[in-house]
Amino acid sequence: MATKINQTIYGTVPSTQYSKAVCPKTILNLYNDGNFDPSGDCKNGFEKSISPWGIGGGMCGDWFTINAQRSANGRFARLRMDTTENFNKPVSFWNKSIVSSSYDNKNSTRFRVAGNCYKLNNNIVSNGSTEYQLTLFGINGSNSPYGKLEYNNACVYPFNIFITRNENAANNKLTPLGEYTVSQIDNFGDDWFEDSFEMAAFEWNLAMYRSASNVPNQFYPITISTAITKSLKMGEMYKALALEDNTNRDTFYDNAIISGFNTCGVCAYPHYVSVSNDDIKLVSNKFTDTTHYNYTKYGAGKMYGVGNGNKHIFDDVSYHYEIRFFVELNGNYVEINENEIILSSQRLYILPYYKIDDTTYSSKWESIKAIIRHELAYIGFPFVMNANQWGFIGDSNVSVPIFDAHMITTGNYVTGAAASQLPNAQWGDIFSDTMPEYDPDYNPPKPSSGESDGGFLNNSTYRGVKLAGSNEFYAMDVSELRTLMTFINGMYQGNTDDTQLKIDFKGSNPNDYIVGVFAYPFNIPNTPHLSNVYIGPVETNVNANVVDKDTFGFSTFGSILVDGDALGFHGDFRDYEPYTQLELYLPMVGTAKLDPSYYVGHYVTVNYIYDINTGSLSAQILRDDTIDKIIESTISVQIPVTARDMGSYQNNLYQMKMNLLNTAVHGAASGITQTATAATKGTDINGVTNAAVSGFEYGQQFGKTIYDMKHMQPAIAQTSTASPANGMQFYNNCVLFVKHLKMLDDFDPEKYGKTVGYACLMNKQLSDVSGFTVCANADLSGIPATADEINAIQAALQSGIYL
Amino acid sequence: MVITFYTSTANPKQANKANFLTQIGTAKTLNPTRALALLTPVVSVEYNANFVRANYCYIGAPFNSYYFCKCAVDVAGKIIVECQADPVYTWYDYLINCPATIIRNENVGINYVVDNQLPIDNARFYIRGEEFQQTPLEPSENAKQYLLILNG
Numbered sequence: 012m013a014t015k016i017n018q019t020i021y022g023t024v025p026s027t028q029y030s031k032a033v034c035p036k037t038i039l040n041l042y043n044d045g046n047f048d049p050s051g052d053c054k055n056g057f058e059k060s061i062s063p064w065g066i067g068g069g070m071c072g073d074w075f076t077i078n079a080q081r082s083a084n085g086r087f088a089r090l091r092m093d094t095t096e097n098f099n100k101p102v103s104f105w106n107k108s109i110v111s112s113s114y115d116n117k118n119s120t121r122f123r124v125a126g127n128c129y130k131l132n133n134n135i136v137s138n139g140s141t142e143y144q145l146t147l148f149g150i151n152g153s154n155s156p157y158g159k160l161e162y163n164n165a166c167v168y169p170f171n172i173f174i175t176r177n178e179n180a181a182n183n184k185l186t187p188l189g190e191y192t193v194s195q196i197d198n199f200g201d202d203w204f205e206d207s208f209e210m211a212a213f214e215w216n217l218a219m220y221r222s223a224s225n226v227p228n229q230f231y232p233i234t235i236s237t238a239i240t241k242s243l244k245m246g247e248m249y250k251a252l253a254l255e256d257n258t259n260r261d262t263f264y265d266n267a268i269i270s271g272f273n274t275c276g277v278c279a280y281p282h283y284v285s286v287s288n289d290d291i292k293l294v295s296n297k298f299t300d301t302t303h304y305n306y307t308k309y310g311a312g313k314m315y316g317v318g319n320g321n322k323h324i325f326d327d328v329s330y331h332y333e334i335r336f337f338v339e340l341n342g343n344y345v346e347i348n349e350n351e352i353i354l355s356s357q358r359l360y361i362l363p364y365y366k367i368d369d370t371t372y373s374s375k376w377e378s379i380k381a382i383i384r385h386e387l388a389y390i391g392f393p394f395v396m397n398a399n400q401w402g403f404i405g406d407s408n409v410s411v412p413i414f415d416a417h418m419i420t421t422g423n424y425v426t427g428a429a430a431s432q433l434p435n436a437q438w439g440d441i442f443s444d445t446m447p448e449y450d451p452d453y454n455p456p457k458p459s460s461g462e463s464d465g466g467f468l469n470n471s472t473y474r475g476v477k478l479a480g481s482n483e484f485y486a487m488d489v490s491e492l493r494t495l496m497t498f499i500n501g502m503y504q505g506n507t508d509d510t511q512l513k514i515d516f517k518g519s520n521p522n523d524y525i526v527g528v529f530a531y532p533f534n535i536p537n538t539p540h541l542s543n544v545y546i547g548p549v550e551t552n553v554n555a556n557v558v559d560k561d562t563f564g565f566s567t568f569g570s571i572l573v574d575g576d577a578l579g580f581h582g583d584f585r586d587y588e589p590y591t592q593l594e595l596y597l598p599m600v601g602t603a604k605l606d607p608s609y610y611v612g613h614y615v616t617v618n619y620i621y622d623i624n625t626g627s628l629s630a631q632i633l634r635d636d637t638i639d640k641i642i643e644s645t646i647s648v649q650i651p652v653t654a655r656d657m658g659s660y661q662n663n664l665y666q667m668k669m670n671l672l673n674t675a676v677h678g679a680a681s682g683i684t685q686t687a688t689a690a691t692k693g694t695d696i697n698g699v700t701n702a703a704v705s706g707f708e709y710g711q712q713f714g715k716t717i718y719d720m721k722h723m724q725p726a727i728a729q730t731s732t733a734s735p736a737n738g739m740q741f742y743n744n745c746v747l748f749v750k751h752l753k754m755l756d757d758f759d760p761e762k763y764g765k766t767v768g769y770a771c772l773m774n775k776q777l778s779d780v781s782g783f784t785v786c787a788n789a790d791l792s793g794i795p796a797t798a799d800e801i802n803a804i805q806a807a808l809q810s811g812i813y814l
Numbered sequence: 815m816v817i818t819f820y821t822s823t824a825n826p827k828q829a830n831k832a833n834f835l836t837q838i839g840t841a842k843t844l845n846p847t848r849a850l851a852l853l854t855p856v857v858s859v860e861y862n863a864n865f866v867r868a869n870y871c872y873i874g875a876p877f878n879s880y881y882f883c884k885c886a887v888d889v890a891g892k893i894i895v896e897c898q899a900d901p902v903y904t905w906y907d908y909l910i911n912c913p914a915t916i917i918r919n920e921n922v923g924i925n926y927v928v929d930n931q932l933p934i935d936n937a938r939f940y941i942r943g944e945e946f947q948q949t950p951l952e953p954s955e956n957a958k959q960y961l962l963i964l965n966g
Contacts, residue, residue: 482965486958495962526963532951535958544964556958569947579942584923590934598951617946623961647961744949749942755933767931769923771916778910782920783827789914796908799853800901804909807902811918813828814910 405431405540405557431540431557482526484624485544485555486535492528495553499525499546529626529647532599532743536564536623563622568745570616573607578749583760584769585751586611592750598743600630600644610634617745621646768811777814785811815843815877817857817895819868826882829902829909831870838864843873844892852877853899858892865893873897879904 411430413423425433487495499522524547541554573580573593580586586607593605597617605615616633626647632640763769768783777789786808791801817840824834841859850857855873859865871883881897888894902909916922923929953959 482963485962485964487960487962488956488958489960490956491958492960492962524965526965527961529961529963531953531959531961533953533957533959535961544962546964555962558961564950566950568949571944571946577942578944579940584927584929585932589928590932598949619950624963626961650960743951745946746943747946749944751940751942753935753938753940755935758933763932764920764923768918768920770927770929770931771919771922771924772927773916773919773922773924774913775916776910777912777914777916780916780919780922783918784916784920785918786914787917789909789912791909791912793912794905794908796901796905797852800899800905803853803899803901804905807827808914811827812902813825813920814830 428540482624483542483545484558485542486558487555491553491555495544495551495555498551498553528650530650531623531626531647533566558623563620566619566621568617568619570614571747572614573605573610573747573749574612578747579751580611580749581760585754590752594748594750595632596742596746596748597630597632597642597644598741598745599628599646600642603630603632603640603642605632605639609639615747619646781814783811784814785809815857816874817841817843817859818872818874819865819883820870820872821868822870822882824870830906831880831900831903835870838868841865850877852879853901855881855897857895857897858888859895861887861891861893865895868895870900871895871897 405428407427410424410426411433413425413433424430535558540557542557544551544553544555580591585591588607591607591611593607593610595603595605595615595617597603613634616631616635618631618633619628620631621628626645626649628644628646630640630642630644631638632642765783768785777784777786789805789808791804794801794804796804819838819840820835821838822831822835824831828834839862841862843857843859846857855877857873866885866887868883868885870880872880880900880903882900883895883897886894886896917927
């Protein structure tokens with residue numbers, strides 16, 4: 012009897028972006044397969060059961076396997092998640108994260124996972140990194156389009172319940188893996204085939220997603236590429252999963268060779284091992300296009316159906332079915348038959364078929380695609396609409412799911428640029444080890460900003476304020492910036508025809524459109540949305556990443572314990588002023604003095620909060636959990652942008668032409684004219700000078716003006732001045748400096764205490780102290796001594812006595 | 815008055831000298847030739863060679879006090895004992911129960927009380943530095959670290 016084991020999966024918020032979004036909460040039900048060994052490794056039993064990705068793998072190539080091991084008391088002690096970024100290289104990273112004895116006493120083991128299924132702001136993390144992207148499922152109860160994705164049944168769906176294996180060679184009955192398959196299917200949809208189709212399509216697309224070439228730092232969304240192809244049966248349509256629509260397909264009977272373009276996903280793998288999308292092999296009888304599918308391509312010499320006897324394979328819907336085929340491997344046809352697979356401890360998994368009403372094929376297909384998109388959005392995946400597409404969030408072909416206020420998926424999605432504005436488009440990739448106490452209301456805790464971060468005042472809080480304004484912000488590397496400036500400087504250079512310039516800028520200087528260029532000492536957080544940079548109305552053909560207008564950054568340098576031998580602390584009064592001074596070097600800020608009496612024995616933490624758009628920086632210095640200082644500074648350096656003043660150039664050119672026209676008119680009429688003599692080569696036009704000249708002079712002036720016009724250069728306009736960039740040149744990490752005054756060379760603290768005494772200030776009975784003691788005063792009342800004696804005692808105490 | 819002579823090995827500032835005194839002997843003081851001050855009495859006793867090296871004494875009733883002392887032999891063969899009262903030890907049992915404001919102590923130092931007697935070499939110092947664990951200010955190669963703001 013299977014035992015249901017509840018798992019609660021929380022999304023987390025990356026520390027760098029934590030204030031912006033949270034991830035969906037999901038319940039993952041795990042089922043013991045009955046062979047569970049409480050005292051040993053139940054890896055096999057659980058891996059096959061709870062691989063949430065199943066065939067098809069996961070987003071970004073990461074799939075995870077959860078190994079549930081039980082502690083001696085039979086409760087979960089450990090979960091592990093593997094990732095296969097480059098496949099075949101599982102990296103365990105859950106061990107450290109979710110092992111928590113404090114959870115041993117519960118039946119549920121909770122852990123947090125990072126963000127969504129995609130990583131924005133740069134990259135799909137390379138293998139071996141500690142950063143991973145995972146997608147968990149945002150499905151929650153009534154949010155299901157079917158209304159049947161119950162709270163306790165939602166999470167496994169839809170990934171592994173449709174993995175099937177050919178368990179019985181005699182009747183070719185395929186039975187699903189795991190103990191929960193049937194119930195899951197029942198909970199999923201009304202129709203097995205419908206479910207199968209959706210699952211198949213979904214998994215197929217996941218496979219397709221990863222089958223594209225792995226380009227670093229590129230995000231490949233899920234592709235809905237599955238096309239429904241052909242009718243398979245008389246009177247009722249069954250469609251094979253295929254890449255392309257093919258209208259010449261044969262009816263699909265048992266042992267009937269399938270013609271036309273057919274493709275199915277196949278995985279041969281030990282049954283107890285979860286499969287990733289790398290294990291999916293696309294088998295087709297007509298693989299002609301290797302552009303997109305070569306990673307998993309296998310050609311099939313023949314594909315034929317395997318049914319029950321000679322019946323049409325779909326006649327008996329109680330049986331699943333499979334396609335048999337010959338696989339072409341390395342140019343040789345290799346028949347994969349059942350026996351071989353079994354002998355090699357392999358199982359053959361086949362993506363299932365689906366059925367559809369042929370008569371309403373087109374509309375059904377569209378509606379099914381809509382369902383798939385809807386489902387993808389429920390699950391939280393971004394996706395594109397066609398097989399050959401890929402893109403970034405914000406691109407016109409990429410859709411991103413919408414989460415509600417509680418970060419539960421809604422099934423809705425946004426396509427195009429607006430998607431980049433979604434909170435989940437900002438999710439980062441930081442994995443958090445923090446294990447919050449279970450909160451059914453899902454109130455995600457704030458992440459730690461450092462070892463001593465208690466999560467109070469030192470955390471910045473995103474207030475949902477967006478900066479207003481019409482400026483556009485772009486993050487550029489030096490090459491892009493250089494290309495842009497070259498474009499600006501060269502776009503009208505040497506062109507005496509100012510028509511286009513006038514049209515474009517109407518007398519204004521193109522450089523006036525540049526509000527500023529600022530250098531930051533780090534990668535500017537940006538969206539993956541690439542936009543063509545426009546200088547005013549002119550397209551520059553330089554693409555740059557758009558920066559959010561509300562990009563606030565929060566970074567921590569970590570914490571240092573202000574104590575210990577390494578920093579030269581003595582463990583006595585010399586650790587304090589005036590013998591010891593603390594100074595904190597803060598890059599881009601300067602130095603800050605810290606009070607040793609406040610910090611010694613405590614952690615000092617430095618956090619930077621900065622506004623990308625203004626360059627303003629608030630450096631927080633914390634003593635343990637409490638802010639001690641906030642120092643305002645600037646983290647960006649405005650860099651000078653020097654470009655030619657094309658606006659003045661245009662104006663001058665225009666003015667000279669007008670003067671020339673006037674000169675010609677007046678010169679022809681009276682021989683006396685006015686002309687302009689203003690053009691100055693290489694500099695601005697100084698103005699127009701009116702002068703009466705003779706006809707001879709007119710001719711000279713006319714010629715000179717023409718000459719000047721041809722040789723006039725636009726002035727150099729410096730749109731900004733260089734600001735000190737010194738800060739960039741200093742060391743880029745915070746450093747705590749501890750300055751200790753040296754004692755005299757022969758200083759012996761022990762002897763010093765014995766002969767001079769350590770400074771103190773305490774009110775005690777003299778019987779409470781020992782050794783050399785100096786008193787400022789003593790209450791000697793009660794001693795039946797003479798006044799002279801009392802005075803003598805007082806004097807002795809003030810000069811020091813040994814007690 | 816009876817005077818008890820001791821050899822004291824105690825630091826004069828030692829409050830409780832019980833463990834530092836070795837008794838030499840006792841003697842009866844001779845009749846004083848002048849008035850005796852309580853804190854600084856000068857008494858004489860019959861000559862005894864052992865008493866000459868005494869550096870501490872106790873004078874009984876009516877003084878009942880401990881004294882630092884130094885002895886001298888006069889021409890008449892008497893020992894003249896010049897005493898300096900040690901009221902700290904005399905009243906030690908009372909004293910240790912007295913509350914006091916202690917500003918220096920051999921065993922207890924309070925860190926934030928400035929010790930201006932410490933033999934600091936104000937001309938020299940040394941510096942220790944420690945970097946923080948990580949820096950976010952580390953752009954990668956070809957980083958997008960330039961922010962272009964355009965008037966849109």
